[in-house]
Every structure is written in structure tokens, then in C-alpha cells.
Amino acid sequence: MTSDPREQYLLRRRPASEKLVDVSFKNLAIVLASMVAVVLFAILIVVFWGSLESMGRYGWKFLVTSDWNPVDDQYGAFTAIYGTIVTSLLSLAIAVPLGVGTAIFITENIIPLKIREVIGVMVELLAAIPSVVLGLWAIFVLEPFLRPFLTWLNTAFGWIPIFSSAPLGPGMAPAILILVVMILPIITAIARDSLNQVPAKLRQAAYGVGTTRWGAIFNVMLPAAVSGIVGGVMLALGRAMGETMAVTMIIGNSNNFSWSLLAPGNTIAAMLANQFGEADGSQVSSLMYAAFVLIILTLAVNIFAQWLVKRLSLKY
Known part of the structure; x- marks a missing residue:
């Protein structure tokens, strides 16, 4: 092999056609990535422009009042905002322990591999069920099954x-x-992938210093995978806030505000699905205003998720 720097440079020099392919691919990737930002910005502009009439007429009162009366031209989205936030956060509070626990159950050698694979496939199939089918199941199976327990809650803790x-x-x-x-x-899927990506040496090192299996899981594995798990949790929160069909079918679609979780309620997505097709006049602008609020809530969740994942990545 020659030691002359000039000859080495000539050997390493690439043809112009290869450089053109690299530059073209780079520019194409930039254009495609920029299109995502352009589409998001266009959606924000369209929804914001459509909501200007209601913003000027109702202002901040739209966010803190619950009147929704097209006859009197009075609109307030507090019931839908409350329903969106409460249903999303409470569903997340229930799903996170179940999802992370299922991921631990699948990734750790607690049961035979074949059974773990079957459970993993069943979880993935659950994600493939259309939301309208889940809504029908909730109407005909889930709600009748829950009603005796919910009635007991109202009787025992109605105060x-x-x-x-x-x-x-x-x-x-x-x-x-x-x-x-x-x-x-x-x-479950994102937590499982995050746990699988943790190096096996960390678990072996934990066993080497005398910890138990559960000690290694809670003190080593989960902290090492926490950034990915939190990212999945925030992604699920965004899905819950924007879910439409299944929630529309089972929530009751009532604009009468109530603190009770047992009463019919509403969410922003369900309200848009129910009313936008028949809306006219100022009602369209009010629905646009509600949609703009939903977009801002979703963006806030995503920005918080990015910040939290970055902080946890640096910490662990």
C-alpha cells in the first residue's frame, strides 16, 4: 500500500455520480422531513383561522363555561375539555401499571418462552382491533358488566x-x-422493546452483587429503560386524548357538566365527530375553536414528553 498522501487521496476519491446520489438523497430526506412540519403548520393555520370568530366573540369564557346551545348561539367547551383531560389521565393511570407489568412479564424468564410469545402476539392483535368494534363491545358487553359495580360505587360513595x-x-x-x-x-409494546434493549451485562452485574430478580428489575432494568417507557406512555396519552369513535359510542355525548365519573360526559374529539357534519354559522367556528384547543393540548403533551425523555436519558 502506498504511503504517498496524494496517491491515497486519489484512491479514496469517489466518482462524481456517487457524490450526486448522496447529495440527492440528503436533499430528498430534508424535503420529506420538512413536509411534516409544513403539514402541521398548515393544520394549525386552518384551524386557527376558522376559530377566529368564536375567539373574538367568546374569548377565554369559551374555555370555562359549559353552555352549548346552537339555538341561542351560546357555546362553551369546558365539559368537553374536562372530559378529554379526565378520561385520558385516568385511563393512563390504569394502563401504565398494566402495560409495564405485562412487558416485564413478557421479557423476563418467568414463564416458558412459547407462552410469552403467545401473550406478545395477543397484545399486538389487540392493537389491530378497529375502534368502532371496541365501541360496540363496550356498549353491549363492558357497560352492562360494569353497571352493578358502578351502582355499588354510587350507593356506597355517593357523597x-x-x-x-x-x-x-x-x-x-x-x-x-x-x-x-x-x-x-x-x-406494552414500547415498554417491552425498551426492556429488551437494556444490555444483559447490567442484569448480570446486578446478580453479581447479590440482588434478587425483582431487585434487578426495579433497580436496574426499569431505570435503564425508563426514557423509552416514558416516551411510550406519552404517545399513549396523545392517542387517548385524540381517540374519537369508541369514546363517542360509549361516553354519552352530554354537554351538561358533572364532576361525576358515572354520569354521561363528552370529549372534544367526540363533540367534533357528533356535531361537525350538521353544524353551520357560528357553531362551525366554535367547533374549530375546540379543535384548536385539542391541538394545543396534544402539542403540549408531546413537548413535555420530549423534555422528560431527554431529562431521563441524561439521568440514567
């Missing part, structure tokens, strides 16, 4: 505002549980 309404059918509680079913596969 608590969140259990103060008698369950008469569709309501917030069944909507929360159907959201748990919908976001559980997301949390």
Missing part, C-alpha cells in the same frame, strides 16, 4: 362528587376503561 350520579348507561367510567384497552398495547 364523593366523582361518584355522585347513578349510572344509567353510557358514561365517563366505561369510556375510561375502553381507552385503557386501546392504549394498553402501545404502552
